[in-house]
Amino acid sequence: MLLEPEVLISLYALHRNPELYPDPDRFDPNRWLPEQVAQRPREHAVPFGAGNRKCMGDKFSWMEATITLATILPRWELRAVPGTKAPTEAKSSMAHPTRMPMTVYPRQR
Numbered sequence: 564m565l566l567e568p569e570v571l572i573s574l575y576a577l578h579r580n581p582e583l584y585p586d587p588d589r590f591d592p593n594r595w596l597p598e599q600v601a602q603r604p605r606e607h608a609v610p611f612g613a614g615n616r617k618c619m620g621d622k623f624s625w626m627e628a629t630i631t632l633a634t635i636l637p638r639w640e641l642r643a644v645p646g647t648k649a650p651t652e653a654k655s656s657m658a659h660p661t662r663m664p665m666t667v668y669p670r671q672r
């Protein structure tokens with residue numbers, strides 16, 4: 564019987580490696596501008612894993628997030644409540660905020 568080697572990596576550690584992402588805990592959406600992304604090897608950002616066990620929900624999740632943001636953000640502005648910091652919790656596949664208090668303001672039309 565041929566045993567195939569299994570490789571485990573920590574996506575949490577990869578995505579917070581300061582050599583790849585300076586000041587990794589800072590919220591910086593500009594990291595994902597096309598010109599920034601083009602400077603990094605594709606393997607530096609694998610939120611849905613890779614290989615045989617890659618997430619089957621990746622396309623659904625991108626679509627859901629895009630529709631959600633496209634629905635909310637033209638109408639509402641979300642601002643973090645001053646003085647609060649969103650605590651993050653590392654789970655098996657990702658880290659996410661456990662609570663993020665925000666104030667919602669209607670956008671001027």
Ligand code: HEM
Nearest residue numbers: 610611612613614615616617618619620621623624656657
């Ligand atoms: C932002 C949302 C999501 C993220 C970041 C995410 C991330 C991940 C990651 C990192 C893995 C492990 C991949 C690996 O071991 O290499 C995984 C596995 C998996 N995900 Fe997701 N996922 C998300 C949403 C979803 C959704 C919406 C579904 C279902 C509709 C889903 C279904 C699965 C399944 C079934 C696996 C196991 C695949 C396997 O072991 O063969 N995920 N996901």
